[in-house]
Amino acid sequence: MTASAAAPAVPEGEAANPIDRLTPEQLDAIARELDAIREQVRADLGERDAAYIRRVVDVQRVLEASARILLIVTRSRGSAAAATALLTVAKILENMEIGHNVMHGQWDWMRDPRIHSSTWEWDAVSTAQSWKHAHNYQHHTYTNVVGKDRDLGYSAIRVHPDQPWHPVYLLQPVYAVALAFIFEWAIAIYDMELDAVGRGTKSAAEARGEVRAFARKAGRQFAKDYVLFPALSGRAARRTLLANLTANTARSIWTHTIVFMGHLPEGAETFTERQLEDESRGAWYVRQLLGSCNLDGSRLFHLMSGHLSFQVEHHLFPDLPSNRYPQIAGRVRAVCERHGLPYESGRLGRQYRSVAKKVLRFALP
Amino acid sequence: MHVFAEHRRRARGRLWDAANLLTTPLLPDDFLGLVNPLWSRRQPAGRVVAVRRETADSATITIRPGAGWREHRAGQHVTVGVEVDGVRHQRSYSLTSPPRSADGCIAITVKAVRDGVVSSHLVHRTRPGALLFLGAATGDFVLPEQLPGRLLFITAGSGVTPVMGILRTLARADTLGDVAVVHIDRDPGGVIFAGELRQLAGQRRLTLHEHHTARLGRPSAAEIVERVGDWRERETWACGPGELLDGLEAHFSASGERARLRTERFHVRAAVATTTTGTAATGGSITFTRSGVTVDADGATTLLAAGEAAGALLPSGCRAGVCRTCIGPLRAGVVRDLRSGAVSGEPGDVVQTCISVAVGPVEIEL
Numbered sequence: 096m097t098a099s100a101a102a103p104a105v106p107e108g109e110a111a112n113p114i115d116r117l118t119p120e121q122l123d124a125i126a127r128e129l130d131a132i133r134e135q136v137r138a139d140l141g142e143r144d145a146a147y148i149r150r151v152v153d154v155q156r157v158l159e160a161s162a163r164i165l166l167i168v169t170r171s172r173g174s175a176a177a178a179t180a181l182l183t184v185a186k187i188l189e190n191m192e193i194g195h196n197v198m199h200g201q202w203d204w205m206r207d208p209r210i211h212s213s214t215w216e217w218d219a220v221s222t223a224q225s226w227k228h229a230h231n232y233q234h235h236t237y238t239n240v241v242g243k244d245r246d247l248g249y250s251a252i253r254v255h256p257d258q259p260w261h262p263v264y265l266l267q268p269v270y271a272v273a274l275a276f277i278f279e280w281a282i283a284i285y286d287m288e289l290d291a292v293g294r295g296t297k298s299a300a301e302a303r304g305e306v307r308a309f310a311r312k313a314g315r316q317f318a319k320d321y322v323l324f325p326a327l328s329g330r331a332a333r334r335t336l337l338a339n340l341t342a343n344t345a346r347s348i349w350t351h352t353i354v355f356m357g358h359l360p361e362g363a364e365t366f367t368e369r370q371l372e373d374e375s376r377g378a379w380y381v382r383q384l385l386g387s388c389n390l391d392g393s394r395l396f397h398l399m400s401g402h403l404s405f406q407v408e409h410h411l412f413p414d415l416p417s418n419r420y421p422q423i424a425g426r427v428r429a430v431c432e433r434h435g436l437p438y439e440s441g442r443l444g445r446q447y448r449s450v451a452k453k454v455l456r457f458a459l460p
Numbered sequence: 461m462h463v464f465a466e467h468r469r470r471a472r473g474r475l476w477d478a479a480n481l482l483t484t485p486l487l488p489d490d491f492l493g494l495v496n497p498l499w500s501r502r503q504p505a506g507r508v509v510a511v512r513r514e515t516a517d518s519a520t521i522t523i524r525p526g527a528g529w530r531e532h533r534a535g536q537h538v539t540v541g542v543e544v545d546g547v548r549h550q551r552s553y554s555l556t557s558p559p560r561s562a563d564g565c566i567a568i569t570v571k572a573v574r575d576g577v578v579s580s581h582l583v584h585r586t587r588p589g590a591l592l593f594l595g596a597a598t599g600d601f602v603l604p605e606q607l608p609g610r611l612l613f614i615t616a617g618s619g620v621t622p623v624m625g626i627l628r629t630l631a632r633a634d635t636l637g638d639v640a641v642v643h644i645d646r647d648p649g650g651v652i653f654a655g656e657l658r659q660l661a662g663q664r665r666l667t668l669h670e671h672h673t674a675r676l677g678r679p680s681a682a683e684i685v686e687r688v689g690d691w692r693e694r695e696t697w698a699c700g701p702g703e704l705l706d707g708l709e710a711h712f713s714a715s716g717e718r719a720r721l722r723t724e725r726f727h728v729r730a731a732v733a734t735t736t737t738g739t740a741a742t743g744g745s746i747t748f749t750r751s752g753v754t755v756d757a758d759g760a761t762t763l764l765a766a767g768e769a770a771g772a773l774l775p776s777g778c779r780a781g782v783c784r785t786c787i788g789p790l791r792a793g794v795v796r797d798l799r800s801g802a803v804s805g806e807p808g809d810v811v812q813t814c815i816s817v818a819v820g821p822v823e824i825e826l
Contacts, residue, residue: 134800145546156486156494163482200784206548206808209490209503212784213810216485232777232785315484323481379780413782 112364113436114381121434122377128430129380133412136419137204145205147418151192151398152210159185166335167328175331179338184399186346189218191353191401192417198227200414220313221283225305229286235413239358239386240366247358247365249274249285253457255365260460267458278347278354283309349399352447353390357406360388360449362439381436383410389424389440396443397421407438497591498526508590509565514652518571518618519583520556525566525594531559532566532597534629535622535697535724539595539807540568544581548593550807551578552726554621555597556653558629569652571618601697601724602626608695609637612688614708616644616700622724623699624653631665639666640688644700647674681711692717699724744818748772748826749791763795763813763824774813774826781815788813793822 117125162182169175194217196202202210216223229245237243241257248254252271253264274281287305291297320339328335364385370378390396390404397404397420405420408427415423431438441449479488493500498507506523513519532538532555541550557567572583586592601622613623620643630636641661645651648670661668669687671679681704685691698708698721705723712721743758748767751774757766764786767774777785781799787810794805795816803819804811811824 130799137800137802141545141547142543143546145543153494156491160491200787203784203787203810205543205546206806206810208548208808211810213787213789218485227783228777228785231783235782236778236780312485315481319481319484323478376780414784 112366112385114364114366114370114378114385117377117381117434119375119377122375122381124377125430125434125436126375126377126380128433129411129427130376132423132426132430133415136412136415136423140204140416140419144416144418145202145207148193148197148202148205148210148416151188155185155188155193158182158188163324166324166331166338170331175334175338179341182338182342183345186218186342187349187399190346190350191403192398193401194218195230195401195403196417198223199231201416203414216312218316219279219283220309220316221279221286222305222308222312225283225286225309229282229288231413235410237371238383238410239364240368240371240382242368243371245285245288246354249281252454254359254453255457257365257367258457260457264458268455271454275348275351276344278351279343280313283313352443353400353403355450356390356443356446357388357403358386359453360439360441360446361453362437362449363388380411383407384427384431384436384438386410387439388446389438390446391440391442394421407440496526498524500526501528504528504594504596506566506592506594508586508588508592510588511586514569515571515650515654517583518569518652520567520569521582521586521592522557522565522567523592523594524564529566529594530596533602534558534625535602536597536599536625537622538566538568538597540578540582541593541595542578542581542586544577548808549578549581550593550595554625556621556624556628558625558632569618569621569624571652599724601699601722603630607635607637610690610694611637611639612685612691612694612696613639613641614644614684614696614698614700614704615641616704617646618652619698619700619704619724619726620652620657621699623697624656626697627657627660627666631660636660636665640669640691640694641666642669642671642684642687644671644673644679644684644704647672681707684708685711692720694720696721697724698722699726701726742819744793744820744822746818747821747823748774748788749823750826757818759796759817759819761817762798763811763816763818763822766818767813767826772826776814779814781812784812786813787811788824788826791823791825794819795822 158181162178162185165174165178165181169178194215197210197215198212198217200212203212208214212227219226234244234246239247241247241255248258251274252267253260287302287309288297289302292299292302320343321336324339325332325336366382366386370382374382384407387406387410389407390400392404402417402420403409405424408420408424409417411427428438482488483491487502489500489502493503497505504526506525506529508521509524510522511519512522537552537554539550539552541548553568553570555566556569557565570579570582572580603626613626615623623641627636627639630639641657643651643657648654651657651670657668660666671684671687688694692715696712698705702725705725708721709718709723712718743756743761745754745756746763746766747754751767751772753767753770753772755766755770757763764774764776764779775786777783790805790809790811794803795811796803796819798815798817813824813826
């Protein structure tokens with residue numbers, strides 16, 4: 096299933112990478128301009144931002160509690176369906192706008208011990224600890240570097256000509272879709288990076304500890320959704336179980352979709368490990384910029400995507416509060432225009448087709 | 461009976477485990493706090509019921525604590541958390557109310573210090589209804605179980621606050637025996653609790669000696685104790701600025717009475733403006749409390765680099781301030797963010813060691 100991508104010495108298409116056109120002075124200028132945006136937002140953070148995240152957290156908890164209670168008490172199929180929808184929304188909010196962003200440290204500035212990256216645990220089978228390492232460190236540091244960014248196709252999907260072809264990729268259109276349904280579990284296991292033990296880059300003891308933590312966490316998550324709440328529903332146990340399964344699966348499909356749209360559509364650049372050598376702050380910024388794609392949509396859409404629809408802004412400033420991304424998008428776009436850099440953005444449908452095309456194309460040699 | 465109690469206890473435990481599982485990965489407490497923040501036991505809080513002005517720059521804040529509050533002892537202090545501009549700040553204040561008050565409320569008395577974000581917020585901008593976060597009451601500046609016959613309290617400025625808690629507790633129980641109070645302040649008008657202290661003195665329930673520095677200058681330790689003739693026969697509690705306490709400790713030691721003196725020091729951190737960029741990063745000694753490593757670093761070496769060079773095994777990731785793998789709680793001192801130049805040194809600050817340098821001595825829990 097897995098194939099590690101070895102980067103050839105001179106990958107094709109590298110010459111066309113806009114990052115190579117920029118002089119060190121231009122890169123420094125870009126870094127200064129983007130740093131200025133960051134500092135300005137940082138200095139302006141205050142009560143309204145704090146009120147925003149608290150409101151989202153409160154709304155999410157009320158939604159989840161109402162959905163759970165409704166599922167236990169209701170007899171009608173209509174309200175059970177409504178409760179399932181509510182639970183799905185609550186679970187998506189919890190992972191996307193709250194969990195992902197809190198664990199990035201976006202709200203650490205509030206110094207609220209209950210909304211803090213060091214204490215947050217999310218409603219997912221992966222532990223916060225393991226996910227933070229895989230996501231905040233590996234993915235956000237090595238974004239779109241072929242062979243380094245494990246999130247790029249998750250080793251299982253070939254999305255770039257530099258990844259050597261293998262006959263198993265003929266099946267990738269099928270398993271890429273299947274992955275969406277089990278995404279929550281798949282990333283939990285993938286993020287533990289157990290193959291690193293074989294390569295000798297991770298100690299067996301460390302891996303054992305992570306697996307144990309995962310088993311404990313996943314066990315509790317499983318027991319909650321598939322044993323305890325169904326049991327509390329008495330005769331409606333089967334229905335509650337199905338509702339919870341539906342909510343978890345729908346959330347998996349949604350997060351899978353948003354995550355795949357962030358770095359894979361046509362227009363998102365990939366990079367080689369050579370690019371990481373002595374990478375300046377400006378070059379890091381530009382790599383984040385070129386490797387990310389935004390999604391256009393309504394305010395509700397942005398909220399439900401955890402503002403990952405502002406993937407560009409998120410990758411430039413992963414620890415700025417998500418509610419600020421829409422406000423700075425115009426200025427980031429202006430920086431891009433000034434320096435002749437592309438700023439990729441498109442509607443979900445278009446980006447989806449673009450990614451699908453890639454998955455189909457690279458299934459073949 | 462015993463068997464039933466044991467069964468009940470176990471059943472309650474199982475019920476609690478089940479409730480925990482229902483709300484996993486959160487706790488039932490998180491949902492209780494959603495309905496009413498005062499119900500939370502994980503994060504004790506209290507509601508302000510009254511703010512009474514004591515002097516021009518001090519006020520007593522009466523708080524109705526929620527479910528998480530544990531009763532205090534007179535003389536103890538509590539960490540109070542307030543939110544100013546969306547940011548949580550924590551400071552310790554002496555409890556000035558006696559424990560187990562009839563209305564279930566507690567009180568802190570706060571003096572607004574210059575540039576004090578929290579103290580001026582509490583004194584000037586806090587209204588009834590406001591929510592305050594509360595830590596546990598702590599401190600050993602308390603009376604022993606067995607009350608000594610003769611007591612002496614030496615206080616200066618807002619150092620009177622923990623002593624007031626003790627005096628009120630004694631007065632309420634009618635156990636104010638032979639009590640002498642020496643209070644030092646700038647002028648008569650600035651004395652917190654002046655009315656109450658002078659009234660107690662007027663009723664001959666205690667003897668009060670006031671020393672006003674605007675008129676008499678700063679008194680020496682000897683001058684202070686000589687105001688109470690039999691000070692050598694008294695158990696003494698003193699609270700005030702560090703210099704005063706240092707002087708008293710030296711004097712009591714020299715007189716062979718050190719065992720009779722208990723002191724309470726207010727730890728006032730240097731006010732840190734979180735956006736200033738002027739002061740040069742000076743470096744300093746960095747202590748990693750969990751690793752047990754202390755190392756000196758200059759103003760250009762990050763906490764992470766310094767710690768690793770000294771052999772501490774520290775969490776690290778991107779080393780560029782992106783991933784926050786390296787963060788640790790700052791226990792003491794001030795650090796500077798190399799990217800923005802911003803300094804931080806508030807209790808409860810969590811810092812990224814890969815982009816922070818020490819400004820003076822620093823302790824970090826890693």
